[in-house]
Amino acid sequence: MRRGRFTGYWLMLPAALWLGVFFVIPFYSLLATSLYDPEGSVLTGYDVTYHVANFWDAISEHWDELFRSLWYAGAATLICAALGYLLAYAIAFKAGRWRNFLLVLVIAPFFTSFLVRTLSWKLILADDGFVVDTLQTLHLMGEDGRLLATPVAVIAGLVYNFLPFMVLPLYASLEKIDGRLVEAASDLYASPTRGFLKVTLPLSMPGLVAGTLLTFIPAAGDYINAQLLGSTNQRMVGNVIQDLFTDTGDYAAAGALSVTLMAIIVGLVVIYIRKAGTEELL
C-alpha cells in the first residue's frame, strides 16, 4: 500500500498553507513590529533593532487598559457561562420538539452584522431609553443615572455578542450525555442536585471549557463594544492598540502591546486548560 504513505501529508497541505500565509507570516510581522526602533516613523521607515524595551514601555504605560480588558472579558465570560449553561441545558433536555427552532434562534443574531447589533444596544441602553426610564421609575437607579458609557454597558455588550459562542459548544456536549446515566444516578438515590453535580456537570465540562475559551479570548481583544457602548473611562487594550496604529502612528508600541496581549492570553489559556484538565482539547 505505497499509495497511503504520503496521503496524510498531502491532505494537510491546504491547511498548512493557509496557516502559513494567514497566521505564521502575520505573526512574524507582528513580532517584528514589536521590536521596531521606536525612533522610526511610518514615513521614514522602521528598522527592526530588537528594541525589547518597547514591551516594558507599552506595558507600564497601558497597564490600566490591559487589566481592564482582562477584567471585562472575565466578567463577561462568567455571566455568559451562567446564562449559557441554563439556556443550553434547557434546549438539550427540556425543549422537546422546539429544540431545533431554539438553536436557530441562538444563531439568528449572526444574520445581522456585529456592528449593527452593537449599535442597536446603544438605542436600548440610551439615557432616554425604556430600560433607563424603567429603572428610574422603580427607583433602582438615581435620576441622573445612566447605563451607556459605563462598565455595565460594555460588559453587557460583550455578554450579548459572545453568548452564542458559549451556548453552542455547551449544547453540543450536553446533548451527547446519555440520559440513562442520570437515571442511574437517581436509581442510586442521588438527589437531582447531586445527580447534576456528579453526572451532568462533569460530562459537560469539555463544552464549558471550549465555551469559556471561545468567549474569553475574543472578548479580551474586542474594542468595538468599548468604543460604542463605553466612554473614555472604559477603554480596553484593543482601543489603545487601534489608536497607536492609526492615529499616533507609533507602530513599535502598538506591536509590543499586541504581542503582550497575545502572550497573556496564551499564558492564561494554558494554565486554565491544565487546571480544567480536559485532555480532549489538547
Add this chain to the structure above:
Amino acid sequence: MAGSSGISRRTALRGGAGLALGAASLGVLPLFGTPDRKQDPASCTTRDLSDSERRLIVSNWPGYMDEDDEGYVSTLTEFQKRTGIKVDYTADVNDNLEFFAKVVNQLGSCETSKRDMFMLTDWMAARMIQIGWIQPLDASKVPNLHANLIDSLAGVGWDPERKYSAPWQSGLTGIAYNKSKVKDVRTFEELLTRKDLKGRVTLLTEMRDTMGLALLSQGADPAQFTPDEWDNALDAVSRARKDGQIRAFTGNDYIQDLAAGNVLACEAWSGDVAAAEDPNIVFVAPEEGQMIWADNMLVPNLASHQGNAEEWINYYYEPEVAAKLAAYVWYICPVKGAQEAMEKVDPSLVDNPLIFPDAKSLATTHSFMALEEFQVRAYEKDFADVSGG
C-alpha cells in the same frame, strides 16, 4: 539503559531544534522592517501626456460630486463636454489613513499610483507634500484658484502659497447643540465647564479639531502656539474629562446621540449638521473662534495628465460651477463669487450659513499649524492620553 539515553537524545534534539527555530525566527524579523518613504517631487516625474491624451483619472470621497439627472447636466459632464477630456472618476477615498495605506507602496518608492488627482484632508495633504509625493501646480494654468479661493483658506501653514494643493470642499468645526433639550451654548469653554451639560458632552477624536478649539478657548492661536499654551489647553480638556463632563470622544457618530438626547451639546462638523437636517440641532461658531478644514485636490508624482488636472482645478474654481456643485453636496464652498452665482442655481441656498458662512463667521476661522512627523507623534500621544487612558 537504552530507554533513558533515547529520551535524553530526543530532549537534546528537541532543544536544539527549538533553539535553531528561535534563532532563525529572530534572523528573519528584519525582513519585516519598512523602508524610508521620502521622495523628491523634482526628480520623481514623468512626461505630461495631457496634450495628446485627453484623459484624467480622479479619486474622490463618496457623495462629493453632483450627478446627471433628467434634464440636469452635472458639472462633471459639462467639464468633459467643454474640454474634451474624458474623466475616470472613482469615489474610492473613504478614509485618509486607508487611502494613505493604499498608495504608500507605490508613491513611497517612486512608482505611479495610476491616478492624476486625489482629494485628501488638510493634515494628510500636508503629510504627503512633506514627504515629497505631490507635484507643484503651475500657477499660470490655475488662475481661477488664486483669484477665487476664499481668504480663510488661502494661507495654510503647510502650503502657504497653495503651490501644491487646491481645496475641493471645506467645512467648519464648531459646536452643535440640541435646542429642544438645552439652552444656547455659545463657547467651547461652556462645553467643558457648564454644569447642566455634565456627562452629556462629546468631543471629536480628531486631535487638530478638538485641540484647535481648546487652544482658541485658552486665547492661543492654533496656527502658531507654544508648548506652554499646548499644555494649558490639554489640561483644560483633561480636567473636563476627569470631572465626568465629557461623555466620549467620537468620530462621525455623534449626530445620532445628539438627536436622541443622550448628548446635549458637542463639538461638531458643519457638514454633519447640514446633512442631518434636524431642526432641533443647531450649529454655532464658538465665540472664541472655530476651525476650518478642507479636502484638497492633489496631483501625485508620476501623474501623466497633470495639465488636464490643472484644467479641472481651474474649471471648478469658476463661481458658476462651484455654486452648482455646492447646491448638490452641501459643504462649505471655498470659491469666492459662488454665493452670487447661487442666485441662479438655487436661491433658497444663497443664505444658508452651512454652505456660505457670512464674512463675520469666516473671519473667526483658524487652521491648525503644520506639524513635523515627530510633533505629530508627540501631540497625538498627548491627546490620546487625555481622550483615552
